[in-house]
Amino acid sequence: xxxxxxxxxxxPNGLCVIKPSQVATFIQDLPLKKIPGVGKVTQEKLQQLQxxxxxxxxxxxxxxxxxxxxxxxxxxxxxxQGIDHRPVQAERARQQISKETTFDSDxxxxxxxPYWHGLAEKVWQTLEKKKxxxxxxxxxxxxxxxxxxxxxxxxxxxxxSLQDLIQVLFLLLNEMQIPEHFQFRLIGIGVYQLQTQxxxxxxxxx
Numbered sequence: 470x471x472x473x474x475x476x477x478x479x480x481p482n483g484l485c486v487i488k489p490s491q492v493a494t495f496i497q498d499l500p501l502k503k504i505p506g507v508g509k510v511t512q513e514k515l516q517q518l519q520x521x522x523x524x525x526x527x528x529x530x531x532x533x534x535x536x537x538x539x540x541x542x543x544x545x546x547x548x549x550q551g552i553d554h555r556p557v558q559a560e561r562a563r564q565q566i567s568k569e570t571t572f573d574s575d576x577x578x579x580x581x582x583p584y585w586h587g588l589a590e591k592v593w594q595t596l597e598k599k600k601x602x603x604x605x606x607x608x609x610x611x612x613x614x615x616x617x618x619x620x621x622x623x624x625x626x627x628x629x630s631l632q633d634l635i636q637v638l639f640l641l642l643n644e645m646q647i648p649e650h651f652q653f654r655l656i657g658i659g660v661y662q663l664q665t666q667x668x669x670x671x672x673x674x675x
Contacts, residue, residue, distance in 0.1 A: 496551055497524030504548050506541065514538075523549055565607070566595050567659030575613045575652035578642075588658045589638055593631040596660065602627035603660035606637045610647070611655035620645050623662055634660070 500522060501507050501515050518537065520526055526534075526549035534542030568591040570584055596603060605623035612618070620641045628634050638658055 496549075497522065497527060499523045501526065504545065506544070511538070511541075564663070565659045565661040566592055566599075566601070566603070566663065567607070567657055568592050568595075569609070569655055569657030571655045572653065575654060577652055578647055578649060581610075581653060581656050584656060585638055585642075585658070586635060588656070589635045590631060592658055592660055593634055596663075600665060601663045602665075604628070604662035604664075605660060606634065606641065607659040607661060608638060608641050609655075609657040609659070610653050613652050613654050615654075618645065618647065621661075627664075628660070 501520065502512055504523070507515070514537065515521075515526075518529075520529065526545060529546075529549070531543065531546040534545050536542070538545060568588045570588060604625070604627050605621060606628065607619060607621035610618045622637065622641060628637065
């Protein structure tokens with residue numbers, strides 16, 4: 470939860486580095502509603518115990534928290550010490566960036582090939598403009614009978630360049646093993662699992 474708090478602390482840039490030695494001081498004045506899982510009911514119960522900030526929570530023994538909140542009391546105690554064992558995940562934009570082109574007549578797969586580069590370039594330019602990285606690529610082809618073929622792949626690390634995006638694009642096409650006689654009216658490429666470049670930088674710092 471510290472990663473989320475630090476990101477919110479210095480918006481819009483979202484870059485705030487907290488050293489381990491600074492954790493206790495940094496969080497002591499934060500309201501308890503910042504803790505994951507603390508809703509209205511839990512917050513009211515904490516207030517009845519005269520607990521309003523994480524600093525207040527730091528002064529309470531774990532056994533007391535367990536007595537009042539059960540197993541969640543152990544988690545509250547850890548949060549008060551700045552400890553969160555959940556894996557850090559960058560906050561990702563939910564939408565997909567995609568570009569498509571529709572043909573006036575039926576195109577074979579070979580005839581489509583020159584258009585893929587242009588679509589990939591437009592997608593990449595949009596990523597650059599919005600300062601986003603993408604970890605997933607999706608391609609779509611619509612046949613003349615309006616049947617749609619799709620294939621996608623996601624990666625642990627963001628796509629690093631336009632050339633990499635094009636390489637993934639043709640890898641996906643090869644994996645689909647599309648018959649040469651198929652004809653298409655529309656092709657498209659999209660990228661997903663989006664995140665800001667700043668988010669990716671923060672994760673790589675650690």
